[in-house]
Amino acid sequence: MKRATMNDVAQLANVSKSTVSQYLNRRYDYMGEKTKKRIEEAINELGYQSNYLARSLKQKRTFTIGVIVANILHSFSTRVIRAIEDECNEQDIHVIVCNADDDPIKEKKYIDMLRAKQVDGLIVFPTDGNVDLYKKMVDEEFPLVFIDRKVEDLQVDTFLLDNENASKMAVDYFIKSGHSRIGMITSSLIHNVTPRVERIEGYKKALKAHGIQPVKEYIKGLEVHEIKKGLEEIFSLEDPPTALFTGNDLTLMEVLNFTKENNMKIPDDFALISIDDVSFANIYDPTLTTVAQPAFSIGKEASKFLLQRINKDINTDPKIHRFKAELIVRTSC
Amino acid sequence: MKRATMNDVAQLANVSKSTVSQYLNRRYDYMGEKTKKRIEEAINELGYQSNYLARSLKQKRTFTIGVIVANILHSFSTRVIRAIEDECNEQDIHVIVCNADDDPIKEKKYIDMLRAKQVDGLIVFPTDGNVDLYKKMVDEEFPLVFIDRKVEDLQVDTFLLDNENASKMAVDYFIKSGHSRIGMITSSLIHNVTPRVERIEGYKKALKAHGIQPVKEYIKGLEVHEIKKGLEEIFSLEDPPTALFTGNDLTLMEVLNFTKENNMKIPDDFALISIDDVSFANIYDPTLTTVAQPAFSIGKEASKFLLQRINKDINTDPKIHRFKAELIVRTSC
DNA sequence: CTGAAAGCGCTTACAG
DNA sequence: CTGAAAGCGCTTACAG
Helix, strand or coil, X not given: CCCCCHHHHHHHHCCCHHHHHHHHCCCCCCCCHHHHHHHHHHHXXXXXXXXXXXHHXXXXXXXEEEEEEXXXXXXXXXXXXXXXXXXXXXXXXXXXXXXXXXXXXXXXXXXXXXXXXXXXXXXXXXXXXXXXXXXXXXXXXXXXXXXXXXXXXXXXXXXXXXXXXXXXXXXXXXXXXXXXXXXXXXXXXXXXXXXXXHHHHHHHHHHHHCCCCCCHHHEEEECHHHHHHHHHHHHHCCCCCXXXXXXXXXXXXXXXHHHHHCCCCCCCCCEEEEECCCCCCCCCCCCCXXXXXXXXXXXXHHHHHHHHXXXXXXXXXXXXXXXXXXXXXXXXX | CCXXXXXXXXXXXXXXXXXXXXXXXXXXXXXXXXXXXXXXXXXXXXXXXXXXXXXXXXXXXXXXXXXXXCCCCCHHHHHHHHHHHHHHHHCCCEEEEEECCCCHHHHHHHHHHHHHXXXXXXXXXXXXXXXXHXXXXXXXXXXXXXXXXXXXXXCCEEEEECHHHHHHHHHHHHHHCCCCCEEXXXXXXXXXXXXXXXXXXXXXXXXXXXXXXXXXXXXXXXXXXXXXXXHHHHHHCCCCCCEEEECCHXXXXXXXXXXXXXXXXXXXXXXXXXXXXXXXXXXXXXXXXXEECCHHHHHHHHHHHHHHHHCCCCCCCCCEEEECCEEECCCCC
């Protein structure tokens, strides 16, 4: 049973395709009541549904945006996606989400695919591997927005956490709680990913502001699978830190795993604060003190902004949009 | 700067659109080497990328499938999605994921949207609210596959856990560990959602097989926000259960929250087993004994199957495909 | 070995 | 108040 087309509807209702199209697009201006009725009936009888492909081809708009996250395993990503979808749903915009898995090749594949599908705009958590591609999009004035990570020398609206301040909140709280040997551990720094770099930077600055000199051995930027080893090193030091600051949720998981395996007790053996308010922060023993990202606002603002760009409702120069973190005090520090 | 079309490429390369199209589709059979070269150069010079909309309109295939999950908050959903995406990526099929949020209206909206976008097939975790729509798709022979939930009287391939056996594994293990007062708590049953119903059924059968009569007061099917109250009731009983079986991850979270708030100790106050191997099962204190769903296999098989249906590589009658659970023993029981 | 022509299912400016 | 015609950017069967 082939699906009905607009032509079928037109024939059954004894009108032209044009008229059916007008009807579907609610341009009733001069349409006769009986005509409307006939079309409506024909549509119902045939179970007609319009073909967006054809419509988009003609209109040169798909009412669809693409989202490419660097790594969907971060709870931050899933929350941002949720916010984007909610906002877009309200505006009747569809969204296609892709996960680059921290792989620039995959990212490029998805960007090409989404553009071939003619999405109206793109929200990306950029890996650092496709700067030329981003640049090309900017040159073409293709609507583009970044989340979480900046790309140097590129004029693109970027929505992300005030990372330095987020680190400062954690460090300040550690110090207020009496700690001075404070370590920091986060994901690998080899790719110069904005949040990692800025969070370490903020952590160092905050320590210095308290007159504490950062200790190189207390600071680790490692791949997930190397973290265990890094922790072993840290806790084998003569004066190991009494407090640990983790830069994101995946790092936190590794730290908790390590703690468990080594029968260490938080906060007795070391105090702990992490960026990213993980789902089990409240049920873990001890409950976890975290620095929460306003993922929802970030996603919402970024998508609002992109949609405005697409509609040419806005003409400001691209800039960095920073969002404030929130310290949620529980019992791990 | 407008994007180049196939026509632009053809003109620049001094060939016809047909030839460019052949080139792009690798039908080189009789194409002259110099022609190829010229086309290739023109493509590079213009930065040409083909328009899938136009291609799909003509070919009547989009090489895209849709996935609609009932509720993305379940870890099971995200794992299945991941498996689907991996499988489809390999076959160069795109996937669009939508979250119905357990809302049949949203589900219908997404189904309509995806079909308007002309997806080649659909994988859905069906809510119970759109049976007519499913039926219509079946009648139209639209490629469709269900995951996690059956729909009565509908001939659709359905991929899901062997729920009764999953419950049996938990109950057997409780009993082996010396428990006989075993409670079960899971999500609301008002919508007759397959896994919930079958897991309770399996739990009752397993108890009976051990000569234990199920106790009504020990069994709860509740909305997430009601679970706390349900637990209060259970633990106020004269003879409260000594073991609790939770039907899924979201229920588990509520139980752990309750445990925390009431300063109860697992497994001293009650032993615990849950379906769904949550990410923190290994780091929670105590580590959590779970019954894991083979989410990856389920997603992979379902998508393989759907793609075969789309390609008409398969012609079997629709059936129920069951997958075995796996008991992962840790220390909560 | 390559091109002209028809057509996929729509929308839209224009004519009447 | 409605319709004929052109066109969006491709693919494909066919001709030469």
